[in-house]
Amino acid sequence: MKLGKILAASLLVLGLAACQQDEPEEPKAADTGEQTTAETDKKTVAEPEEKVEEEPGLEEVISEEDLIALPETDQDLISQPVGKIGHLDLSSGDEEEIEPAFFEAFGEVPPLKEDATEEEIDLYFNYLYSIVAYDFQNPQDVLDQLEFALSGTPEADERFAFKENYNVEVILDASGSMANYVGDKTRMELAKESIRNFMAQVPEEANVSLRIYGHEGTGSEEDKAASCAAIDEVYERGTYDKTKFEQALNTFEPAGWTPVAGALESAQASFKGLNSQTNTNLIYMVSDGIETCGGDPVAVAKSLADSDVAPIINVIGFNADAEAQQQLKDVAKAAEGIFSNVTDGKQLTAQFKQSEEVLKNWKSWKQNSELDVLKSSNDSWLAIQQFENNWSASALKQELALNRGLRYLREAGYINWDQKSVLEKKVYEISDVANAAKGPLVSELNEVKEKGLSEMRKQISDKYPDEAE
Known part of the structure; x- marks a missing residue:
């Protein structure tokens, strides 16, 4: 009896177990889906998608x-x-x-x-x-050069009239930027070549001098004071001596800052006593940069022009940028002088060439007390020829x-x-x-x-x- 009850109970347990195995598990897909959607929504709120920024247009x-x-x-x-x-x-x-x-x-x-x-x-x-x-040359600049070319003629300005003495000074920028190359030579090398050739053509009766600036120190701030004070007449005014002049050219290289105003002040002091009544005074300034030492070169140029020295000032920008060109033009204008910008050694030499012709005319005048006006007029055509060459x-x-x-x-x-x-x-x-x-x-x-x-x-x-x- 007991054995029968035990067997019946065992069969009942086995049946219940079999029923549990046959019943499918309660699906969790719905719960999982709801949970995933919720999590996604949270992420969307917490981490918005990054927008790809468009590249700015050319106009912007x-x-x-x-x-x-x-x-x-x-x-x-x-x-x-x-x-x-x-x-x-x-x-x-x-x-x-x-x-x-x-x-x-x-x-x-x-x-x-x-x-x-x-x-x-x-x-x-x-x-x-x-x-x-x-840069394209303004025809107005040609007029200034024509007037200079007519030096000594009745039509010329009083400053261009020939006097007993002729004094020529070149003021050369020796700041660091003059070490930049134009072709296979530096600006300084090309400038020295042109100046050397020009001075060799100056009549022995004339006096020449060479003044440099910015040739000491470096372009660093700590060297600024020393560099701005570096203004020297490396060839003192006197007749041209080839050996001594060459030695003077070899004493400096491009170095530091650009004291344009200081160089003009120094020149003005050195010309003291050489009044325009008995002296024709010619200054060439060759520079590739703007004043960087705090001076006012335009004011100094005007003071120099208004002095009894009354020099003819030719300002030459050598590969000067727009800002430097404008300042150098202002300097020339204040000095009632002549401005030109050159981009290579050939053009720089051409600027000095015109002075060579004027100085030859002065020498003839000095020796004969007469001037071949026709020749001087013909020389003035060089300015127009130079304009044509520069434009091309x-x-x-x-x-x-x-x-x-x-x-x-x-x-x-x-x-x-x-x-x-x-x-x-x-x-x-x-x-x-x-x-x-x-x-x-x-x-x-x-x-x-x-x-x-x-x-x-x-x-x-x-x-x-x-x-x-």
């Missing part, structure tokens, strides 16, 4: 202030400022120097998109042009510089081949404007030359006003 990167208007006329070329690195020799300068300078000036402007619009391509070219734009050089160098910039941009992936072709056409359009302007400008200068300096100055000033005025 390129400021209107960075742009030089593309020239359409001769007046546009004459009045345009020098580009950010237009003072460098981008046409043929050293790749290791020029390429880094180019991309530094180009800044953060992004590459052109493959599907760039015509407006974007135009803006890109305008920006490139604004970086490398070259600026047009060609600007074209080469723009094409070099396009090559850099293509090699660095900023533009594709098709875009480069489109941009090159714009380069040649600018060159066409420059080349077409040269002929009429030269013809106009030749025509007005026959009318005399006064009429020339009025006619040229009306058509090509001085932007600084």
Whole structure:
């Protein structure tokens, strides 16, 4: 009996166990899904998706202030400022120097998109042009050079009249930037060559001197005081002696800061007693930079011009940037002098060449007490020839510089081949404007030359006003 109950109980337990195994487990998918959705919602609230920022457009990167208007006329070329690195020799300068300078000036402007619009391509070219734009000589500067070329003639200003004595001084910038290269030579090397050749042509009856500045220390702040005080007459005023002058040229190299005002003050002190009644005083200042020592070179230049020395001051900017050019122009204007900007050794030598002709005329006058007015008038044509040569050089160098910039941009992936072709056409359009302007400008200068300096100055000033005025 008991055995039967035990067997019945065992069978009941086994049956219940089998029933539990056959029953499906309670699904948890719904719970899992709800939990996952909830967690996702929490993450969405806690961690919003990051939005991808769009690259800024060219209009946002390129400021209107960075742009030089593309020239359409001769007046546009004459009045345009020098580009950010237009003072460098981008046409043929050293790749290791020029390429880094180019991309530094180009800044953060992004590459052109493959599907760039015509407006974007135009803006890109305008920006490139604004970086490398070259200086084109103002015809008004030619008038100043013509007046100097007519020294000793009845038409010349009193300052240009020949006197018993002729004193020539060259003031040379020996600051650190004069160590920069133009082609395969430094600015200083080219300047020394031109000055050496010029001084060798000065008549032995004239007195010469060489003054330098900024030739000590470095460009560092701790050397500033010493460098700004470094102004020396390394060849004291006297007749030219080739050996001694060469020794003087070898005593200095480019070094520090740029005390333009201090150099002019030093020159003014050295000319004391050489009044314009019996002396024709000629000063050449060659500089590639702006005053960096806190002086006021414009005020000093005016003081020098107003003194009884009344010098003729020729200010030559040597690959000067836009800011330096403007200050040097202001110095020349305050001194009632002559300004020119040169970009290579050949142009610098040409500036001195005109003085060589004037000094030859002075020597003839001194020996014969007469002046061949016709010869002096013919010499004045050199100024127009020089203008023509400089204009051609600026047009060609600007074209080469723009094409070099396009090559850099293509090699660095900023533009594709098709875009480069489109941009090159714009380069040649600018060159066409420059080349077409040269002929009429030269013809106009030749025509007005026959009318005399006064009429020339009025006619040229009306058509090509001085932007600084």
